[in-house]
Amino acid sequence: MKVLVTGGAGFIGSQLVDLLLAEGHTPIVLDNFSNGREENVQSGVKIYRKSLLSDKIERIFKKEQPDVVMHLAAQVSVAKSLESPAEDAAVNVLGTVKLLEYCTKYGVKKFIFSSSSAVYGYTSEVIHEDSPTSPISFYGTSKLVSETYIKLFNRLNDLPYTILRYANVYGPRQxxxxxxxxxxxxxxxxxxxxxxxxxxxxxxxRDFVFVDDVARANLLAITNADNQIINIGTSxxxxxxxxxxxxxxxxxxxxxxxxxxxxxxxxxxxxLSNAKALDNLKWAPNxxxxxxxxxxxxxxxxxxxxx
Ligand SMILES: NC(=O)c1ccc[n+]([C@@H]2O[C@H](COP(=O)([O-])OP(=O)(O)OC[C@H]3O[C@@H](n4cnc5c(N)ncnc54)[C@H](O)[C@@H]3O)[C@@H](O)[C@H]2O)c1
Missing domain, CATH: 3.90.25.10 (UDP-galactose 4-epimerase, domain 1)
Incomplete structure (x- = not known):
């Protein structure tokens, strides 16, 4: 399948690109390299060096007609989100909504979103997907608002999705x-x-989850867990x-x-509880x-x- 990976030059996105290639898919990278690195991306992979907020993004959809979009590009800093909430919302919310519009317009079959445990906020309990969401940063808020848009795009425009809420991801290239x-x-x-x-x-x-396991969760989401929110952590x-x-x-x-x-x-x-990931995504950490x-x-x- 042709898979557009936004943020594909970043820490998680680039390892996902490696996995997609190894599994016979055709990944295409969209990244503005604000935090990504050229050397993270294998040679031969098509790269669009553009911001999510650029008007030229639509041309990528028109030209490439991706089957699946895996959306990882984001303003990823909690601290920056507190300093510049508008900038955080522009990239994380507006950037996501623009992609959703193009996914709908160009018939993308699945939208897989990298969300975060930051949507939950304070809790001392084990967190399940239906635990209350009460973010304590604008980063967590922008992820939660994006999730709301994704669910509504699904209801109104039939765009299938999987939302993956990652715990603390670590590994090579971070x-x-x-x-x-x-x-x-x-x-x-x-x-x-x-x-x-x-x-x-x-x-x-913290619940530390290894990057290879996170990449594999995205891969499994191509064919599993339609229209579900899934925690990706180690329990x-x-x-x-x-x-x-x-x-x-x-x-x-x-x-x-x-x-x-x-x-x-x-x-x-x-x-994060990963019971739902096991049931719906057939995923458990390796x-x-x-x-x-x-x-x-x-x-x-x-x-x-x-x-
Ligand atoms: N690392 C974690 O622990 C963790 C936890 C929860 C969720 N996430 C989410 O996973 C995703 C990937 O995170 P990561 O840790 O690999 O971070 P990262 O910063 O390495 O990757 C993000 C990529 O997005 C790119 N990018 C940023 N703004 C962009 C824009 N406007 N247009 C195009 N590209 C842009 C960056 O250049 C970078 O390559 C993010 O959505 C992040 O919120 C990460």
Whole structure:
């Protein structure tokens, strides 16, 4: 199938492109390279270097007639969303709505959306897909509003969708600069022999899911879980303190973490049930935290340019 991958030069999107190629699909990348990297995309893959907000996007749909759109391009920073809510909404909401219009107009058969556990907000419970949504950042809000548009486009225009709400994704190619994930940031700090910085007391938990598993969830969504919202997590929570210890052990570091004040917009605990993913998407994670961290550490040791 011809699959348009927005954000296909980014961390998750580029590994999804690799998987689509390996499975015999034809991925096409749409990315403005604001956070993506040229070297993430295999040679031979067609790339449109455009913003979601460009008027020229329609031409891509007209020319390529994709069967499936996997929408990953986004303003991904919680902190930036709090500083510039309008900019966040422009990319994340308006960008998504424009794609939905073109998907409808050009007969796309499925829209697969990268949403986030940030739509849920504060909770100490295990999160199911029908748990209350109450985002505490504009990023979480823009994802939730996009979901509402996707559901309405389905009701009014019959555009099939799957919404995947990811937990904290980690793995090779995750950036450690800017708004990189905590795992790539800790690895960078430890490889530089700097004390890892923890915001808050470190007892906050995250549900860390490996990027290969997230890419596979998107692949499965081509043929499964029509018109469903699905959590993509490991059903396991890990404290940031434990994560830091695991990485310190893997990198043979005895540095003590540097604790800084908690950041606004950061959720306290995150623990996604993946029971629905198993039932509807036939998906369960293949990687546990130890095996995923090993692959990630190996990647960063070899690819110093990511640090
Ligand atoms: N990484 C995580 O832990 C995580 C968790 C939940 C959800 N998500 C979602 O998964 C998706 C991919 O995230 P990622 O971690 O790979 O981030 P990323 O920043 O590596 O990828 C996003 C890509 O979108 C591109 N992009 C940004 N604005 C654009 C625009 N206006 N037009 C075209 N391209 C644009 C960037 O250049 C980048 O390549 C995002 O939608 C993100 O919200 C990620």
């Amino acid at each position: 950036r450690s600069d800017g708004e990189g994930g905590v795992i790539s940031i800790f690895i960078e700090q430890l490889l530089r022999n700097e004390a890892p910085v923890i915001f808050g007391d470190g007892n906050q938990t 396991t929570q890990t404290s940031v303190n434990l994560l830091c210890t695991l990485l310190s052990n893997q990198l043979h570091s005895s540095l003590t973490p540097d604790y800084k004040p908690k950041r606004q917009g950061d959720i306290l605990n995150s623990h 990687f546990n935290l130890i095996s995923g961290l090993e692959k990630t550490v190996d990647f960063f040791k070899i690819n110093n340019n990511f640090i």
